[in-house]
Amino acid sequence: MNPQTHPETNPATIDPLAEVVGLLQPAVRFTKIVGAAGRWGVRRPDTGQPSYCAVLAGQCRMTLQGEAPLLLQPGDFVLVPATREFSMASLETPGERDFATPPSFPRPGEARLGDHDAPVDVRFLIGHCVFDAPDAALLVSLLPRYVHVRGEARLATLVALLDDEARSDRPAREVVMARLLEVLLIEALRSNSETGASPGLVRGLLDARLAAALRRIHEAPARAWTVAELAQEAALSRSAFFERFARAVGVAPMEYLLAWRMALAKDLLRRGGCAIAQVAERVGYSSASTFSVAFARHIGVPPARYANATRAGAEPVAQAASA
Template sequence: MSDPLTLVVGLLQSHASFSKLVIAGGAWAVRRSDEGRPFYCVVLDGSCRLSVAGQTPIALHRGDFVLVPAAYDVAASSFDAPPDGIEPERVEISPGVFRLGSADVLPNVRMLVGHCAFGSNDADLLVSLLPQLMLVRGQGRLTTLVELLNEEWHANRPGREVVVARLLEVLLIEALRCTAGPTAPPGLLRGLADDRLAAALRQIHCRPRQAWTVIDLAREAALSRSTFFERFRREVGIAPMEYLLGWRMALAKNLLRQEKIGVAEVAEQIGYSSASTFSTAFTRHVGIPPILYAREQRGKLH
């Protein structure tokens, strides 16, 4: 039975859509607005300060990896950053490689920054279940991946862009793995750290067509109904039936984008007794009937 994280990663269809190498020296500071796009940063050498709207500024060092699933306002700077409003000299010294600050001083950081993309049309649901900021450090596997990225950028061998993109995809998955735990903010990753809740989450994700009730899921978690309901809502951030509905709708959207699959078949696969019952639920949740959603999404593929 696949674990929920594997299923979520598969449904997110994450990939690195854009990356650049930034080399900065002296006193420097940059700020940008990303309109909710997923942002990542990998520190290859040196250190800097990173500020994300709504979060406490953090110091980043070699080997650190940061993923912000929905970034709006991101700022990076040296620790002796200039006053706000002063932009450092910015030069593209080679394709995809940028120098910040004076070229007369030694660099104080080398980092890969960029955006990743989620292929799922329902990424908002999945992103809402992830921490607002994921910082991974001191993890051997991740450090190895960062070293491989560093080597690729230094070597400049044929196919570098493809290798870097694939390594970044693995980094994203590894970050999700490393961030899971009882100290994570409420959401899927924190829920998976609770053995009792993880048992129920596995059933929701792997058997969505089952006619689950709160009592059934509480039984899977070996908890009383009331204890399970409160624990699930506290750790995952939403009620069990709300989570089940969101997951079924995410699966439905994914299925409806595929060719040669009808609304009735989708309804059956995600646990609805009839196409009409599913259509009503889908329309209420998404805002348009499933047949119209399928037509629109398939039209985008042609």
């Protein structure tokens, strides 16, 4: 999805969630089927990378660092946009020896936990992916800490397709997997409508009034928005809008607008084809110099340096704050 300043049109046609996921550039790292029996447990370290789990049969328990344990049932799907330390375990509380027991690998792409000789009583698909966008941390900060979805047939279908493609050797395999994962991420995030969602874009979009303002920001990021104008779009008073937005999204309205403009600018600079002045105009700055100052303050390097480094395949190192 190519970011751009959108023409003035119906805000309902703009999908902020799809834009954020598109900019994240998700790619599959690996996926595998895990079967387990008896008492078992496995711990995984903090990677900061996105991961997901889909339960195919049986029940197990998943505990994310800082969160209450999740009881997972068949058909459940868990998405963690930035993985912290977590564990998965049998319902019967495992001991430290169970966590220390290594898995076996009966065939490529499959692992066994617990009693390797007993019939499997839980099966799940687990996968790790990467967000290739250099500003992934900024975009991930707009998403919930985790999403737990139950009973969504569409997700089950997407997971099955992703698993099948991961095991294949068909032409354009990586392209297909990236597209499937992009749809899977959007489907998981928008399915989180019950919401215990932590502050972020998803929670903001679940509030109809805030969603109207968020769509207007994404529809016309170059517009010189004020809090009062966005409050009017949300049909709220200025103070009520500001407080409601900050509570739901996790940042103030103008902070969100700035973060989105910078994400768009970074993408335009990476792709090339636009002079600095054109990028400045497309993300709402009156001049290249004003944009350059704002970009360097927010990103840590001037836009020209950022563009040259990313086109050369390197991530630019931030300068000192005086840059």
